[in-house]
Amino acid sequence: MKKLFLLLALALPLLPLYAQEPAIIPAPLNLAMGEGQLDLTAGIALKVSKKDTAATAVSAMAIKWLEKIAPPSKNSKARFVIQTNPALPAEGYRLEVNAAGISLQGGSGAGLFYGLQTLMQLNQPWKGAPTPIIPYATIKDQPAFAYRGMHLDVGRHLFPVEFIKTYIDMLARYKMNRFHWHLTEDQGWRIEIKKYPKLQEISAYRKETLIGHYNDQPHQFDGQRYGGYYTQDEVREIVAYAAERFITVIPEIELPGHAQAAIAAYPELGCTGKPVEVATKWGIFEDVYCPSEATFTFLEDVLSEVIALFPSEYIHIGGDECPKVQWEQSELCQKIIQEEGLKDEHGLQSYFIARIERFLNSRGRQIIGWDEILEGGLAPNATVMSWRGEAGGIEAAKQGHDVVMTPTTYCYFDYYQSTAEDEPLAIGGYLPLQKVYDYHPVPESLTEEQARHILGAQGNIWTEYMPTPEKVMYMAYPRMQALSEVVWSGKGKKGFGSFVQRLQPHLKWMEQEGIQAANHLFDLQAEVIGGQGAPVALSFSNMAGAGEIRVQVGRGREMAYDKPLRPVDGTYRAQTYVDGKPAGRSTSIRFKQHLGVGQRIELKHLPHPKYNGSKPAAILNGVKGSNERYGDAEWIGIDKEDFDALIFFDEAKKVSTVSFRFFHGPGQWINAPREVKVFALQEDGQYIQVGSRTLPVPEGKILEATLELRQPAATRGLRVLAPNYGIIPAGQQGAGHRGWLFVDELIIE
Template sequence: MIKNAFYQYLRSSFVLFILLLAPYYVSANITPKPTSSQYGEDHFHLMHNTQISYNHQDAKQVALQLAEFLRPPTGYELPVLHAKNTMKNTIAFNITDSVVAKEGYQLIVRSGFIEIKASTAKGLFWAMQSLRQLLPIEIESRMPINQRSWLITSAEILDKPRFTYRGMHLDVSRHFFDVSFVKQYIDWLAMHKFNVFQWHLTDDQGWRIAIDAYPKLTEIGATRPHTVVGHTYDYKPLFDNQSVSGFYTKAQIKEVVEYAKARHIEVIPEIDIPGHSTALLAAYPELSCHQQAVNVQAQFGIFEDVLCPREDVFEFLSVVYKEVAALFPSKYIHIGGDEVIKKQWLESPIVKKLMQQHDLTTPEQVQSYFIKRVAKIVQDLDKTVIGWDEILEGGVADDAVIMSWRGTEGGVQAAKMGHQVIMSPYQYIYFDAYQSRNLDEPKAIHGLSRLKNVYQYDPEPSHLTSQQREYIIGAQGALWTEYIKTPRHAEYMLFPRLSALSETLWSNKEGKSWHDYSQNRLPSLLKRYQKMHINTAKSSYKPIISSTVQDNKLLVTITTDIEGTAIYYTLDGSEPTLASNKYQAPITIKSYTQVRARSYVKSQGQLIGDARLTLSPHLALGKSITLTYPAAEQSAHKLQDGQFAFDQFYSVEDYAIFYDTDLEAIIDFESPTLVKQVQLGYNSGRHRQLHPPTEIVILGSDDKQQWTTLAKVTSPQGPMSVLSFQPTRLRFLKVIAINSKKSQDIQIPKLPLYIDEIAVH
C-alpha cells in the first residue's frame, strides 16, 4: 500500500514537472521545413554559463548575433570566443568544407553541445534561424524571463534552399514607412530565410529617395496633398485632406543596406520608369512629352503621364541611376517598366520623329527602345536590369531579368527566350490581396490570396523543360501599400502568408505538405508571432461559404482551409454564437436567405471570422439567357447563380461586367410563367462603391417581338434595386440597365457596369 502510494507520488510529481517545463520546451516544428531532420528525446540546456564559439573569422558575426538575440529574454551575457573544436556546453559555429551547398548547413543538437556547420556565413546564419525555432517561443520576448535554463530538443538537421532567389518586396511610395519599420521588415525576412529585399522607392504617389543632383525629386515629388478614401475607382471618390510625405536620406539608405547585409539579405532598389512617373514629373515636368505641370497623384492606378524618349530624359536618368547604383551594392537595379499608357507618346511629334528615325512601327517598340536605353545606362554601371514582364513587349535587352507579375505566362516566355526569371504572379503571392472573403478583413486592393494558395504555389511551371526551368531562379512576394497605411496593417497582410511563401522558396517540393504545415507548424508559428507582438491574420481558419444551383434551389457548403475547424452558422443574418447551429452537412436554401458563419479556433479559445453570403433562389435559375452585349470574360453565368455580392468585399469574379456597354438580357422561361418582381444586384457593400446604372427597365413578352414595360427606375441607389409590378404571366423577360458610360469624378477609358444577379420572382 505504501509502495503504491510512493509510485503514485512519483508519477504525479513527474507530470507536474513536465507541466511546469512545457512553456520552455518546444516540439520540432521548423518553418521553412528543412531538407532532412531527425529529432531525439534528449535536450541541450541553454544556461548562464553556456558559451558560443566560432572557428573562423567569417563565422564570428553570426556567433555575436546569436548572443545578442539571446540576451534580452534570458539575461545571459554569453561569452563569444574563438575555438577550433566544439566544447561541452557550447554552441559552436564552424565554417567547414563538408557542407557543399552555398547556403546550406548542418545543425546538430546534443545534450552536451550544439554544433552548426556550413561552408559560408550565410549557411550559418540560416542555421541560426532554425535553432531559434527549436527554442521555446518565450525566446522571442525582448523582456527578461526568470528561468534557470532553456531546453532545446536534440536534433540533426541537414538543410539547403531550393531556389537561389528568395525575395520579398515593399512599396513605400504609396504610403511611407520609416527606417525602423524597414529594419523590422528585414528582420522578418531573415527569420524566414529570404535573401532578397526589393525596395519599391518611386511611383506616381511619391518619390522616396534623395538624389543630390535633382533635389526637387524629394522637395516636390515626396509629398502629396491628400489621398483617396476608399478605392480610386469608387463611384464618387472622396479624399482625406491629409498630406503624405517622406523620403530616405542617403545616410538612411546606407544604414538599411548595411543592416540587411549583416542579415545576408540583398537590397534591390526599384526606380520605376517610364510609366508610374507622375511624382518625378511633378518635380521636373519638362521630362514629359507635353512638358506641362502635373501634380503628385492622390489616387491609385495607372496614369497617362510618362517620361518622353528624348536624349535629355536619358541624360537625367543616367545621373539618377548613377547615384542609386552608388548606394546599393546589389548587382541588380529594378527599373519597373510596367503599365505604360502610350497615349502621350502617340500624340507627340517628338515620338513620331523618333519612330521614323529608328524604324519603329508600334508603341510597344517605342517602349522597347526606352527600356533598352535605360538598360544600357544600368549596364554601364556594372549592374543588371530587372523589369516587370511588360518589358518583353517589343523586344528586350539581352541580359535583362524578367519579373513575371501578370501571371506566369511572361515568365514562361522569358525562360524559353533564355532570360533569367523571377516569378511574382499577383494571383498567388501579392500580399496586398484579401486573405479571406470574411467581412472582418481589413480593406485591401482586390483579389484573393489565401494562405493555402500561397503555400501550394509552385514557381516552376510543369510544362517547361528541365533546361528551361533552370532559368527560373526563384520567386518574390509583393506588398503594395495603396491601401496599407500603418505597420500593424502591413503585419496583418504579411503574416502568416510570409511563412507559406518561405517554405515554397526554401523547402524541397517533394517534402511539402499542406496538412503538416497547417496542422503542426502553423499553430507553433502563430504562437511565436503572438510572442513577437505581430498582428497576425488567422484568415485560413475563417469560414468559406459557397453554393451551387440544384433544381431551382441552392445547396450551401461551408468549409475552412484548416481541417478540423468547427463552424457555427445562422440563416437569418444574425451573428453566430456557440449556441448556433454547428455545420455538419450541406444546407438547402429555398428562399431569400443571408447565411452567416463563424469558426471556433480551439487553440485561440474564441470564435473568429464573419462570413456572409446572401442567396436568392428564383425563377430564372438554370433558364436560358441571351445578352445583346456580351459580358466581359464570359462572365454571364454570374447573372444567374443565386448569389448577391453586396455583403462581401469586392471581387471581380462575382460579376458579369459590361465595359462601355449596357446590360440588355432576355430570359426565356420556356413556358408562360407568373412574374411579379425582379431584383438586380450591382454593387459591393464593403470597401468598394461600384458605379450604379443610370436607369433600369423591366419588360415582358410572349413572343420576343412585342414588349410591354413592367417597371422602370431612374438613378437607382443602394447595392440592389427591387422592381415590383403587377403579377404578369409571360414567357420572355427583358432586363435593361443603362451604363453611365463616363464619370465626372475620374477618368477611366471604359467605365464598367457590374451586375451580380438578376433574380426573378
C-alpha cells in the same frame, strides 16, 4: 414548408494550441526528430575557427540568442560548433542537436544564418519564457528557389527607417533573401538625389491625400501635406542592415511611367513641358517621361547615384502601366519612332528601356522590370517580374530570359485576405492565406530547360491603402510566411494543414512581439456548393479545420454543424467555438430561393481565373456578393468581353422577371453595362428576345436592375446578354481600353 436538415454531431477535432511537430517555417527539406532533448541549463561552449570569417560573423548572432536561454560557457560539456562547409550548397545547411551539443554547418555565411534561424525556431521561445531545452534533431536543408522576395512600396506611404529594419528582420527570420524597395511613384519620390535637389523639395511631397477608396465618388481629400524621403545615409544604413541578414536590397526607380512626381519638379522631363502637381490620388497618370536626351541625362544621373548606394546586381526600372497618349501627340516621340524604325509607341517603350539597360550594363548592373517591358520587344539582358498573371513570365522564359513570378492572383498582399465585412479597407481582390500557400511558381507549360529561368517568386505590398506600419504588418503577415514556404520548400512543402499547425505558435510569438499580424485561422467561411443542375448546399469551415462550428438560422437556436446543409430562404449565421468560447469571426450568409438556383449555365466568355473563372454557377446559387468588393466568391469578372449566358432549366418554367446586379468601379477599369437583354428558348431550339432595358449610370458601386419580360411563358431556357461597357472614356482609369464587367446573382422569378 420545407424542412431544414441540420445534424447534431461531434465537434470537429481541435488542433493543439501549439503544433506537435516542430513549428519551423519554412519547412526544412529533411527533418528527423531524435528521442531526447538537449538541456543547456549549465551553458554551452561555442567553438568557431577564427579563420572561418563567415562562421565568426554568424556566431556573434548566435551568442546574442544564447544569452537569452543559456549563456556561453567555456567549461560546459555541451558544444556549439559552427563552421562553413564548401561541400554544401551556398544557402544550404546541416543542423544537428544531440547529447553532445549543437553542430551547424553551412555552405556559406547565408547557409549558416538560415540554419541559425531554424535552430531558434526549434527552440520555440513562444511557449513563454525562453527555455534552455532544445529537442534532438537532424536537419538537412536548402532552398528550392534562388530568389525569395518581398516588396514594399514607399511611394504612396512613407515608413520610418526603424520599421523598414523590422520588416527586413521578418524577411530574414523566414529565409527570404530579396527586399524590393519601390522608391519612386506618381505620389512621391522617396530617395535623396543630390544632383537634383528639387526631387527632395517638390517631388517628395504631395499637397493632400485621397480619403477612402478610389471608387468612392466624389473623391474626398484630407487637405494635409504629406511626404518625406530617405537620405542617402539612411539608405546606406538600411542596405548594410539587410546585408548583415543576407538580404539584397533591390531599388526600384520607375520609368518611363509613374513619373508624375519627378515631372512636377522638372517639367522638361515630360512631353508637354507644362507644370503638374505630385499626384494626390491613386491610379495611372498620363504624364510620363518623354524620351528626350534631357530625360536620359536626368535618369542616368539619378541611376548613377542609386548604383553607388545599392550593391545589388539588379536595378528595378519599373516599366509598367505607361500610358502612350502623350507620346502619340509628341512630335519628338513620333520623330524617334520614324528615325529608329520602330513599329509604334510600344516599340518606343522598348527603345526607352533598352537605352537604360545599356547604361546600367555599362556600370556592371542588370535591369529587372514588370512584364510590360516585353511589349515592343524585350531588352537583351532583362529579367522579368511577371505580375499580370503568369503569361508574361512564360513568354520571357521561352525567350531565354530569367523570371521572378509575382502574379496578382497569388502574390499581391494588398488584396483582401478575408471576406468578413469588417475587414480593413484594401484595394480589392481576394487572396486568402491558403491560396498563397498553394502557389507553385513554375508553370507546367514550360520545358525543363525553360523552367530553369524561373528564379523564384515575390510578394508585393502596394501601400495605397496602408498608411501605417501596423496596416502593412496586418496585410503582410502571415501571407509572407506562407510564401516563404512556397519559395524555400518548393513542391516538397508539407501541405496547408501542416502549415496551419506550425503557424499557430508563430502567430502567438508575433502577438507577444507587438507584430500586428492577421489571424484568420478560426474565422468562418461560408460557401455555396453544388449547382450546374445539382441541388445547392451551404458549407461552413475555418482555416484551422478545428473547433466546433455552430449554425443559427434566423432567430432560431444554434445547432452543431458537421456537413453541408440544404438551405431555404433566410439568413444563416455560423461561429467557431474553442473550449466553449467563440473563436475567430463569425460569418453570415443570406440565401434566397428563385427559379434559377442550381440550374445549369453556360457562358460564351469565361470569367477570368482570378474572379470565379471556374465557377460561373456562383451567379445562380441564391446568394448575393459583397456591396463593397468584387473579389469574393459570388462575383464573376469578365475581362474585355460581354456577359452572354445560356441558362437551362430542369423543366419548363414560367419566367416573369430577371433581376441583375453589376459592380461599378471606374477607378479599377470596371464599368457596369449600358443595357441588358433576355431571350427565351423556343420549342424549335431558337431564342426569341422577350425583354431589354437601357441601364442608368450607376450612382455608387452597385447597379441593380429588374427586367420584366414580355408575355411571360413557360420555357426550358434563357439567354441573358449584358454587353461590355466598351472603350473606357478619356479621364477614367484605363482610358482607351475595354475594361471589366462584373456580374453577381441573376434572380429569376
